[in-house]
Amino acid sequence: xxxxxxxxxxxxxxxxxxxxxxxxxxxxxxxxxxxxxxxxxxxxxxxxxxxxxxxxxxxxxxxxxxxxxxxxxxxxxxxxxxxxxxxxxxxxxxxxxxxxxxxxxxxxxxxxxxxxxxxxxxxxxxxxxxxxxxxxxxxxxxxxxxxxxxx
Numbered sequence: 001x002x003x004x005x006x007x008x009x010x011x012x013x014x015x016x017x018x019x020x021x022x023x024x025x026x027x028x029x030x031x032x033x034x035x036x037x038x039x040x041x042x043x044x045x046x047x048x049x050x051x052x053x054x055x056x057x058x059x060x061x062x063x064x065x066x067x068x069x070x071x072x073x074x075x076x077x078x079x080x081x082x083x084x085x086x087x088x089x090x091x092x093x094x095x096x097x098x099x100x101x102x103x104x105x106x107x108x109x110x111x112x113x114x115x116x117x118x119x120x121x122x123x124x125x126x127x128x129x130x131x132x133x134x135x136x137x138x139x140x141x142x143x144x145x146x147x148x149x150x151x
Contacts (some may be wrong), residue, residue, distance in 0.1 A: 003022075004140035006096070007079045007096040008100055011039065011102075012099060012101060019102075019104065020094070020102055021106075021107060021140060021143065021144070022094040023108075024091070024093075024108040025108055025109050025118065026108065026115070026117070026136045027109065028041040028048070028053065028109050028115045028127060028128060029049045029129040029132045030050055030114065030145050031047050032047070034047045034048055034113040034114045039104075040113075044079050045077060046081065048110070049077065049132070050077040050079050050117035051078050052078075052079050052080065052106075052108050053067050053078055053079070054081050054082075054088070054107075054108060055080075055081075055105035056083070057083055057084065059104065060082035063082045063105055064080065065143070065146070066080075069139060069142040069146050070142065073142035074139045075136035092106045092108070109136075
């Protein structure tokens with residue numbers, strides 16, 4: 001993976017990285033509830049109109065920070081999860097940065113838990129909600145600005 005190569009190069013060069021933000025499927029929004037373990041429906045929204053900010057337990061402060069930035073920048077509902085990698089926290093490129101010693105989180109629309117189109121020929125531009133997608137971009141932008149300027 002390109003992310004593994006990049007993370008290793010950063011570590012080799014001694015780069016200081018405040019956070020890696022992985023954008024994993026951020027534009028599919030529906031009224032139907034996400035699929036998955038029943039416990040998800042008890043804790044998270046019962047529709048597919050939210051974005052999830054996901055990280056390891058040790059990155060929970062970063063996850064909370066991003067969720068706060070999202071809430072101040074967009075109307076797209078942001079939920080969060082911090083916990084063990086075995087519960088899907090490691091399903092994207094942030095795991096390459098963890099392996100290199102850097103903090104990282106994933107911003108996701110829950111991918112295959114929400115979309116029947118995930119990684120299929122029907123995963124096309126016309127299935128995306130561009131207004132909400134733009135809201136996710138606003139939330140990520142706000143997060144990056146606040147991480148770059150902590151004061």
